[in-house]
Amino acid sequence: MGIWIIDGLVMQHSNNEMRKQHLFIEDGKITKILDGNENIDTGDHQVIHAEGKLVSAGFIDMHVHLRDPGFLHKETIQSGTLSAAKGGFTTVACMPNTRPVIGDVETVNYVLNKAKEEGAVRVLPYGSITVNELGRELTDFEALAEAGVIGFTDDGVGVQNAQMMKHAMARAKKINKPIIAHCEDDSLVKGAPVTEGQFATKHNLKGIPNESEAIHVGRDILLAEATGAHYHVCHVSTKQSVRLIRQAKQLGINVTAEVCPHHLLLSEQDIPGLDANWKMNPPLRSQEDVKAMIEAIEDGTIDMIVTDHAPHSKEEKEQGMELAPFGIVGLETAFPLLYTAFVKSGRWSLSFLLEKMTIAPAKVFELPYGHIQVGSEADITIIDLEEQKQIHPAQFVSKGSNTPFTGWNCNGWPIVTIVAGNIVWSSSTTNKE
Known part of the structure; x- marks a missing residue:
């Protein structure tokens, strides 16, 4: 079973613009990138609804x-x-x-x-x-x-x-x-x-x-x-x-x-x-x-x-x-x-x-990562650019809480992280079967 990320905003580095696109992930790779206006049949695949969210490498x-x-x-x-x-x-x-x-x-x-x-x-x-x-x-x-x-x-x-x-x-x-x-x-x-x-x-x-x-x-x-x-x-x-x-x-x-x-x-x-x-x-x-x-x-x-x-x-x-x-x-x-x-x-x-x-x-470092393109490794981060919250070390999953940034208000929080096609972090209910 693959993963569809639909309606996400993908940065086009060639012109510094974001474009709404649908990404399909299968066998650890990005296998399809479709225009966001296209109607797609997600079938039995897992779907991540990313409307209004940044989808980055x-x-x-x-x-x-x-x-x-x-x-x-x-x-x-x-x-x-x-x-x-x-x-x-x-x-x-x-x-x-x-x-x-x-x-x-x-x-x-x-x-x-x-x-x-x-x-x-x-x-x-x-x-x-x-x-x-x-x-x-x-x-x-x-x-x-x-x-x-x-x-x-x-x-x-x-x-x-x-x-x-x-x-x-x-x-x-x-x-x-x-x-x-x-x-x-x-x-x-x-x-x-x-x-x-x-x-x-x-x-x-x-x-x-x-x-x-x-x-x-x-x-x-x-x-x-x-x-x-x-x-x-x-x-x-x-x-x-x-x-x-x-x-x-x-x-x-x-x-x-x-x-x-x-x-x-x-x-x-x-x-x-x-x-x-x-x-x-x-x-x-x-x-x-x-x-x-x-x-x-x-x-x-x-x-x-x-x-x-x-x-x-x-x-x-x-x-x-x-x-x-x-x-x-x-x-x-x-x-x-x-x-x-x-x-x-x-x-x-x-x-x-x-x-x-x-x-x-x-x-x-000559690594085969860092890009969103068909055939590339499905390493994806989905970010809510509008979400604002304070930095609280008590909420870290790291064992360390040693930071000088406690209490800082920040926007732009990652909400889903995918490594080689596997969801390894999800902060909310953005995932739907």
């Missing part, structure tokens, strides 16, 4: 922390992927800073098998660049690639040794896999919980300077130029990093980049006090940096939007700004936050936002 998040294996009190593959599905994401790429680190074939197989058994959405694991992310020895790139990793990163820590990073890029280039870099010079950040700036000064805290990120970005761009590797910069947060990435792209160096919603929406001036739900890495920067992030995503310097979904337990975050771990959750709030702030305000087109969450990540 499923969102792709290339930067999440599922915490499994090793940190199941924070998140599991089951809870994390359900959180993704609720947020409209159909594909997520999980970071390797688990315990054990995803740096050997056995752990890759564990993640892939558990995702197949318990996951609500598609999970693409990264492998670590170095053994246990210690920066001392490269992992077996070839074996990890064969096992199914989509790239290599030591996310959570920066690779401190330039020679190690150069060797990593050369190895990755040989097997056509990207290097995904958490950019941070440890000598400049030790013991600092927030950005260097007014908030740190006011609360007598050590600050994380912008150059701690940009130094690694600049170094790695030169190494990418030397090796020819595809170099992808994680969670860009500083104007200096943007400047370096923009120059690298102008020179034809194979560098791509991502930004998170919180670095587009918040600055250090928004932090209300010593609440660790506002503590993330990279930290919230200055308003000038936020402006640079927005301009960079708009002009293509930054390619895509990711969440860096990083759940922690309530007890861990209650340790306070200095002792609590870095990170906030983001899967369930990313689209509503961005739609409300940038599309409803008129700054961005809806087509632009959708492109940065679907087509762009698929293109950068």
Whole structure:
């Protein structure tokens, strides 16, 4: 039995217009796309009535922390992927800073098998660049690639040794896999919980300077130029990093980049006090940096939007700004936050936002997803653009509730998520047999 999605509004990216269409899904693929004015016989197939709702390709998040294996009190593959599905994401790429680190074939197989058994959405694991992310020895790139990793990163820590990073890029280039870099010079950040700036000064805290990120970005761009590797910069947060990435792209160096919603929406001036739900890495920067992030995503310097979904337990975050771990959750709030702030305000087109969450990540990482067309994978997100509600962490399906966006009023909530033709999330009675 197939699924009909009828009367939905499908974005036509060629002209930035929405068109009413009917979609038919069968055997995990989109097999028909009909004009919305056509009369159709739905037969015995399942029907989703999507009148007035946006029907989008499923969102792709290339930067999440599922915490499994090793940190199941924070998140599991089951809870994390359900959180993704609720947020409209159909594909997520999980970071390797688990315990054990995803740096050997056995752990890759564990993640892939558990995702197949318990996951609500598609999970693409990264492998670590170095053994246990210690920066001392490269992992077996070839074996990890064969096992199914989509790239290599030591996310959570920066690779401190330039020679190690150069060797990593050369190895990755040989097997056509990207290097995904958490950019941070440890000598400049030790013991600092927030950005260097007014908030740190006011609360007598050590600050994380912008150059701690940009130094690694600049170094790695030169190494990418030397090796020819595809170099992808994680969670860009500083104007200096943007400047370096923009120059690298102008020179034809194979560098791509991502930004998170919180670095587009918040600055250090928004932090209300010593609440660790506002503590993330990279930290919230200055308003000038936020402006640079927005301009960079708009002009293509930054390619895509990711969440860096990083759940922690309530007890861990209650340790306070200095002792609590870095990170906030983001899967369930990313689209509503961005739609409300940038599309409803008129700054961005809806087509632009959708492109940065679907087509762009698929293109950068050469994934066969992110499009609505006949023959494509039936990864679909249906969104009620008119629904408005507040963000309440108690309603999250993620194990983590650590967010700075509590109480924000947002429009644009995903109501149905379909992965490879299977309904994995539905918020209401939009489904009718």
